[in-house]
Amino acid sequence: MISRRALEIAAAVLTGIFGVVVVVSSFDNGIGWSSAGVDAGTFPFLTGIIIVLGSLYNLGQGALGRGTLAIVRVAVTPSELRRLAGLFVPAAIFVAVIPMIGMYLASAAYVFAVLALPKRQSVLRALVIAAATPLALYVVFERMFQVSLPHGALAAAFGF
Amino acid sequence: MENLQSLLHGFTIAVTVPHLTLMVIGVLLGILVGVLPGLGAPNGVSLLLPLTFGMQPVSAIILLSSMYWGALFGGSVTSILFNIPGEPSSVATTFDGYPMARDGRPTTALATAFGSAAFGALVGVILITFLASWVAQVALAFGPPEYFAVYFLAFASFVGMGGAAPIKTVVALAIGFAIAAIGIDTVSGSVRLTMGIDELVKGVSFVVAVMGLFGIGELLIAVEEEFSARAVSSRVDWKEVFRALGRLPHHGIALLRSAAIGCWMGITPGGPTAASFMSYGIAKRFSSNGARFGTGEAEGIVAPETADHAAGTSALLPMLSLGIPGSATAAVMMGGLMIWGLNPGPMLFVDQKDFVWGLIASMYVGNIVAVALVLLTVPVFAALMRIPFAVIAPLIVIICVVGAYSVSNSYLDVVLMLGFGVVGYLFKKLHYPLAPLVLAIVIGDKAEDAFRQAMLMSKGSLGIFFANGLVTTLVLAGMALLLLPLALQIVRLLRKPDVSAQEKVRII
Numbered sequence: 001m002i003s004r005r006a007l008e009i010a011a012a013v014l015t016g017i018f019g020v021v022v023v024v025s026s027f028d029n030g031i032g033w034s035s036a037g038v039d040a041g042t043f044p045f046l047t048g049i050i051i052v053l054g055s056l057y058n059l060g061q062g063a064l065g066r067g068t069l070a071i072v073r074v075a076v077t078p079s080e081l082r083r084l085a086g087l088f089v090p091a092a093i094f095v096a097v098i099p100m101i102g103m104y105l106a107s108a109a110y111v112f113a114v115l116a117l118p119k120r121q122s123v124l125r126a127l128v129i130a131a132a133t134p135l136a137l138y139v140v141f142e143r144m145f146q147v148s149l150p151h152g153a154l155a156a157a158f159g160f
Numbered sequence: 161m162e163n164l165q166s167l168l169h170g171f172t173i174a175v176t177v178p179h180l181t182l183m184v185i186g187v188l189l190g191i192l193v194g195v196l197p198g199l200g201a202p203n204g205v206s207l208l209l210p211l212t213f214g215m216q217p218v219s220a221i222i223l224l225s226s227m228y229w230g231a232l233f234g235g236s237v238t239s240i241l242f243n244i245p246g247e248p249s250s251v252a253t254t255f256d257g258y259p260m261a262r263d264g265r266p267t268t269a270l271a272t273a274f275g276s277a278a279f280g281a282l283v284g285v286i287l288i289t290f291l292a293s294w295v296a297q298v299a300l301a302f303g304p305p306e307y308f309a310v311y312f313l314a315f316a317s318f319v320g321m322g323g324a325a326p327i328k329t330v331v332a333l334a335i336g337f338a339i340a341a342i343g344i345d346t347v348s349g350s351v352r353l354t355m356g357i358d359e360l361v362k363g364v365s366f367v368v369a370v371m372g373l374f375g376i377g378e379l380l381i382a383v384e385e386e387f388s389a390r391a392v393s394s395r396v397d398w399k400e401v402f403r404a405l406g407r408l409p410h411h412g413i414a415l416l417r418s419a420a421i422g423c424w425m426g427i428t429p430g431g432p433t434a435a436s437f438m439s440y441g442i443a444k445r446f447s448s449n450g451a452r453f454g455t456g457e458a459e460g461i462v463a464p465e466t467a468d469h470a471a472g473t474s475a476l477l478p479m480l481s482l483g484i485p486g487s488a489t490a491a492v493m494m495g496g497l498m499i500w501g502l503n504p505g506p507m508l509f510v511d512q513k514d515f516v517w518g519l520i521a522s523m524y525v526g527n528i529v530a531v532a533l534v535l536l537t538v539p540v541f542a543a544l545m546r547i548p549f550a551v552i553a554p555l556i557v558i559i560c561v562v563g564a565y566s567v568s569n570s571y572l573d574v575v576l577m578l579g580f581g582v583v584g585y586l587f588k589k590l591h592y593p594l595a596p597l598v599l600a601i602v603i604g605d606k607a608e609d610a611f612r613q614a615m616l617m618s619k620g621s622l623g624i625f626f627a628n629g630l631v632t633t634l635v636l637a638g639m640a641l642l643l644l645p646l647a648l649q650i651v652r653l654l655r656k657p658d659v660s661a662q663e664k665v666r667i668i
Contacts, residue, residue: 004590011586015331022338025353029345037616040348043608044341047334054331061327075589080384087383088582091376091557095578098561099571107558114554121551129551137562140196145203147566 004075008062012055019051090114102152104134166513167289170521173218173514179522180529182219183226187530190230191537194246195238196559199566201231201247201489209496217500218518224493225476225522229281229530231489232472236273236465237541241266242556244375244563248366248602249432249468252440254374255595256453256460263456266542267397271404271535272458273465276415278531279408280466283419284426284473285523292481292509298427300482304613305624306428309634311607314425314434316638318441318599328592336600337608339364346605347612359572366602367567371560372577373594377584379556382549401538404458411462414443418463422470427478432471433602437595439467445645473523480508480516 022044029041076084094110101109108130116126141147173179186208193204204227212220235247240257253273260269342353343363354360408415418439425435443463444453453460479490482505497504502512509516544552564577587594618624626632 011590029350029352038612040345040350040352044353047337050334051331054327057327083383084380095574111554145199145207
């Protein structure tokens with residue numbers, strides 16, 4: 001279970017870190033006014049400061065349990081968390097293996113795994129959908145619009 | 161009257177069997193690239209360009225512009241059905257289109273969107289027909305300060321309209337600006353905020369951010385809520401298409417206002433994206449149903465769609481009359497014009513009357529062809545909503561991944577897209593508004609460039625934003641829109657101290 005308080009704090013910390021990174025890297029570009037007009041780092045610097053200040057405020061509100069969502073105590077229940085992971089983890093694995101086995105194999109495997117393993121669809125239907133997906137991608141992207149999708153290290157090893 | 165005669169002559173060129181066939185082909189291809197995120201009108205137009213070299217210039221431009229209309233219509237389809245905007249300009253359509261489709265009314269949502277889009281396009285073409293020369297002058301009056309003022313106006317009309325906590329809105333907006341700044345700075349040429357990652361030099365594409373924030377983010381929210389789309393009746397409901405179209409005149413004021421905003425933003429090169437956001441913001445503020453916006457209001461679909469297409473159409477005018485391409489698609493088309501041996505610019509209207517008026521006439525006919533074809537496809541697209549969620553969810557993930565990759569053939573974009581998905585889920589869950597974030601990503605860097613160029617011109621004096629009537633009016637209008645909700649809030653607080661706490665609003 002994840003409490004709303006923890007989630008608020010996590011979000012505020014994340015945006016705060018992003019703000020700090022923006023501020024720090026904007027120093028490289030110069031801040032203020034020079035012979036070339038407003039320096040390139042000025043706007044990122046200002047937005048970074050705003051992000052940091054806003055995040056601090058949100059952090060305080062979240063930690064004290066105030067703000068618009070104060071009545072909601074629990075943000076994510078365990079069963080909700082399981083369902084979230086059920087969607088996100090396979091998707092993340094799918095993205096992770098693309099550089100190795102390529103878009104076509106990865107998408108076929110992903111569709112098959114997501115449909116057949118939890119027994120959401122019959123194995124035959126899952127196989128058909130898993131085969132049709134990369135085929136459709138190939139025809140539309142590679143053939144019709146000549147956008148090359150990643151073929152992966154595996155295909156490169158076989159000389160494609 | 162001279163224009164009218166030229167137009168009639170143009171119709172004799174456009175309404176011939178070969179040209180009508182070309183329009184149908186162009187529109188169908190356009191719908192296809194519009195529906196697929198990652199592919200857009202620029203892809204389609206550049207693909208067809210080599211095929212047009214052997215054609216008459218009029219036939220060639222008819223094919224390409226029909227494709228452009230088809231892509232404009234197609235971009236709204238995925239926005240409404242899956243909350244994935246195919247084009248930047250259809251982001252605002254998701255705010256009400258997606259809730260309506262989820263509510264079991266995808267046919268109504270699609271028909272409303274296409275109907276109002278057709279109206280917007282029609283107004284845009286009429287404007288081109290009669291005001292071509294005047295419009296060209298307006299566009300010429302636009303320098304950096306005016307550009308900045310237009311973007312400021314778009315921001316002002318949109319910011320502060322959602323129901324989110326003010327500080328969360330400010331943080332979301334600032335993050336959007338920071339993301340827009342990543343990559344090469346166009347004014348100084350220096351590289352910004354790449355944090356040492358070379359691939360970030362090209363910047364973070366809007367498409368990547370939006371597919372993560374809206375597509376994957378919405379998917380995560382949906383599985384968490386054990387979402388299943390409200391049962392859509394299984395038979396093809398043609399009557400509903402016409403019923404939705406018949407209800408459009410009830411939104412007459414919204415249609416006219418949005419068309420006016422769209423045309424204005426199309427001519428002043430604010431572009432379709434800024435136009436649709438601005439139109440939505442203003443509609444929410446001034447409509448009697450404003451409070452229900454974001455829950456599937458028809459008017460919330462009418463406003464952005466009308467403005468988007470009015471702007472998209474009238475944006476072709478600067479290309480023809482001045483030789484300034486208003487968008488990536490227009491730039492590719494202009495390349496085509498030169499290859500066919502024509503010179504875009506003021507002389508085109510004098511030298512190539514047949515070409516110009518044939519094109520303008522084809523805009524009328526092409527839009528009618530496009531809306532007829534696209535309405536025919538409504539039941540097909542609406543049927544997509546009947547596919548079980550367990551099957552459609554992985555397919556949406558694949559579409560988002562392929563779309564993010566094909567923007568610039570970069571694997572990093574795919575990873576970023578997934579990251580944006582997590583951020584989108586987190587923000588939605590905690591009521592951080594996504595719309596200001598996206599608006600800032602799309603036009604943030606352009607607004608910044610315009611501001612800094614204006615500052616260069618004036619050597620640092622803010623007085624340049626009040627230097628002439630045009631820019632002063634724009635800036636003052638923006639400030640009024642920005643301060644209006646604040647003033648209303650204060651008035652409301654003075655009258656009834658406790659009413660605002662009870663309002664239940666959807667965060668957009």
